[in-house]
Amino acid sequence: MNELKLSPTGVIRYETCPKQALFYLQGYRTEAKADALIFGSVVHDVLAGYHAGTVPPDQLGAAWDQKWSAAIAQPIAYGADRSPDGLRQTGAALFSAYHDVWQATGLRTVTDDQGPCVERRLFVRLPRAQVLFEGVIDLVATREGPPAIIDHKSPGAKPDPSFPEKSDQLLAYQALFDANAPLHGLGPAAQIGFAALVKRAVPKTSRGTGPEVLPPHLVERRSAAEVAEYWEKVADTASAMRAGSFRRRSLAEHNSPCKLCEYEAACWRNDFTGLTRGQDRTLDL
Ligand code: SF4
Structure with a gap:
């Protein structure tokens, strides 16, 4: 049995719809990425530079502008009310506000012997399930106490304040961070949360109301029982994938994942227009 690579997003994708996870594993990707995806990735990139100390506060706007210009050279599928210039302005407004909001939180980036804990890729091996679980933590910060894990988001509206307590993604980052405590030496995470x-x-x-930078919304770490349950979910996901269980999961009309699925035409009409094919990872199963 080959070792299977899984990530927090991969587990969520399988839970959302196993068939969608199969298309992804088979290497299908859209030729033109969604504007939200590109916007989020440039935001992450600029924030990583800021929190690692390579982008000074007074250069945030310039860094955004330069990286956004480079990013929009690729094919992008823009939503009905969005354009490259409109999104450029939105990003500029966000980064003109970011430094002051961050300063007011009293948080600072944690540093270990590998440097600032920014965009830190962490791994855990689950030998029984033959899984290599990996995730990238956007930021580890502290107020001169135990560390807090922060994940950056760029949603279109204010996020649900109750979601950090339920988020599998944050739970996965906590589990990864704690499992790597002997390596980074920072101790377990005390808090986890999103910064939107x-x-x-x-x-x-x-x-x-225009663009808005919200301070990180941090919640207390999740219990050991929740972490154990999460690792069970990862193992179950791997075993369902290995068993070839990739059924469609269209749910009900009001909560169907098909509405946002980039494989909708391929799935229901066998139409693969607009998709490219990369490396087929089903061979690892
Ligand atoms: S269209 Fe719906 S059922 Fe098909 S892969 Fe996407 S989410 Fe799953």
């Missing part, structure tokens, strides 16, 4: 840069459009008049 809300990418509303810049309003055309003085009325209306």
Whole structure:
């Protein structure tokens, strides 16, 4: 049995719809990525530089502008009310506010012997399930106490404040971080949470709420029982994948994952237009 690589996102993708996970594992990707994906990835990149100390506060706007210009050279599928220039303005507004919001939190980036804990890739081997579980933690920060794990998001609206307590992604990062404690030597994470840069459009008049940087919303670490249950879920996901269980999961109309699925045409009409094919990872199963 080959070792299977899984990530927090991979587990969520399988839970969302096993068939969607199969298309992904088979290497299918959209030719034009969604604007939200590109926007989020440039935001992550700029924030990584800022928190690692390579992008000074007064260069945040310039870093955003330069990276956004480079990113939009690729094919991007823009939503109905979004454009490259509109999103550029949104990013500029977010990064003109970011430093002050961050300073006011009293948090600072944690550093270990590998440097600032930014975009830190961590691994855990689950030998019984033959899984290599890996995830990238955006930021580890502290207020001169135990560390907190922060994941950056760039949603279109204010996030649900109750979600960090339920998020599998944050639970997975906590589990990964704690399992690597002997390596990084920072001890277990005390808190976990999301920091949202809300990418509303810049309003055309003085009325209306535009882009908004929210301070990290941190919650207490999850219990050992929840962590154990999560590792069981990872093992179960691997074993279902190995068993070839990749059924469609369209759910009900009001909560169907098909609405946002980039494989909808391929799945229901065998139409693979707009998809490219990369490395087939089902061979690892
Ligand atoms: S279209 Fe629906 S059923 Fe098909 S892969 Fe996507 S989410 Fe799954």
